[in-house]
Amino acid sequence: LSDRFFPFGAIQTDAVLSLDEDTTLSTSEVDFAFSVWRSFPERIVGFSTQSHFWDPEQRRWGYTSKWTNELSMVLTAAAFYHRYYHSLFTEYLPAGLRELVDGLAACEDILMNVLVAAVTKLPPIKVTQRKQHKEGVAQCGEGAAGTPPGGQRSPSAPHSAPARAEGTEGSRRFSQRQDCLEQLADWFGHMPLVSSRLRLDPVLFKDQVSVLRKKYPSLEKP
Template sequence: MSTFVQIRDAGVAADAGDGFDSPAKQKAASRSAYSYRPLLNLRRAKQFLGASKFKLFLGLFALSVVILVTSRLSSWMGWNPHHPSSVSSTSRAGYTVLINTWRQKSLLKQTVAHYASCRSADAMHVVWTESEQPSERLKTDLNKIVVLKSQKAHKSNFRFYINEDYESNSRFRPIKDLKADAIFSVDDDVIVPCSTLDFAFSVWQSAPLTMVGFVPRMHWLDKEQNNVAYYRYGGWWSVWWMGTYSMVLSKAAFFHRKYLDLYSHEMSPSIQGYVSRERTCEDIAMSLLVANATGAPPIWVKGKIYEIGASGISSLRAHSHRRNRCLNELISLYKPLPLVSTNVKAVSARNEWLW
């Protein structure tokens, strides 16, 4: 055993003395050491993490690489699968934007300009509910805006829909010669980005008989006396706290055009009378109508919307009391209660980091 050690040491000594410090040998030695560094690092990592943890680490690393490559592949190849704008293709119909306006001419121009730029907007109708008729100058200006802002060869069909009785039910009067089944009902002070609107439209296409919107509201049973239930109307903070909703407001929502006919011709005259007197309940009435027809909840779409201009009637102190009273009055005309609560929310996975 000692002889072997002496022979090995002698060999090393011989190598050391036989030109080991020459440039060629130094370069070869450095290459050899460098080539083994990755393997040495892997061995050290394996010893540090342990066999099972090391395999998990490698698996996660490989998965990260795959996700990165696939996410970049679409941009490298010019391919964008399932883009929201695909709903505007000729094989699929667009939607009609139904704008409710009241004494906000400057906001109306801004709103019309925005929705005219949305490619899937097939038509635009402004529901005019003021006693004073719109001027010819305003009509001309809005038509020019639609032509200027439209981004497709076929310009959006633009019309004023003037109601002589200028009351809340006028918002949901039937409209003749509509080509699209989808109605996007929106207030004149609400802006929804076109990409967000296209996503909501695709959600509605998957469930065209329900309401699909951006402004969720809820109801809950507060108390019951003498077999009479009293319900509370919950705004956004109630939805956020409870995690449920049962309505989406027509200030920014899709629904099928057939509900315009049902609202005007099939809904109880007593409901229409109450809405006409109160002037703030037509959105609740429409939610009840659709829920009663489908027996299903609406769908809330997650997405940013922007309210322009000054605060509306919802900022008034008496608004909450009026909404509670309106909800209970309208519910009393339905037996049983048609509203269905849900906690489902439609979210575009393209805009989320985690599923």
């Protein structure tokens, strides 16, 4: 799985559009996301987001895929980022981290987000999406917000009951992602991920004006 972020010589553009085989995007979504990335080329820009939080009861970092206003990860199932991060991922990260990714099978996008956050000290950026690019696992961790180690800022923990994972496969995948986040925090010695509540929309998005004045009217269709 870590081969996904290998710096292949065939990649000549600065921008990399990372897509899973089952991802469906409209041309308007791709166009707008790319325009945002051009303004923030050091960040991951994409659609589906997830987050982390400090669980004071378990005294560990928690992972959640619950849809909230808080985000700290953009899934590379549909995201733009700079090709430079392929070189960092392959040549800078210890081999043990790449082996961790290959062993858990649901960790490579978390590691890429952690790597970019560690380098930039900035969160990823979520952009407008027409369709719901939602991961199959709806489960999330829960717990009260507390004080993380080392004075790090803790994002708001989800307080509502977690949605039930869709079957054994969903439970296994969620467990792997939780384990991945914990091990990455141990490897780095702290939690590099940075939380944000920012989402970027096109100008006049959802405004009550003529669609002829809007550059991406198709993004507003259900």
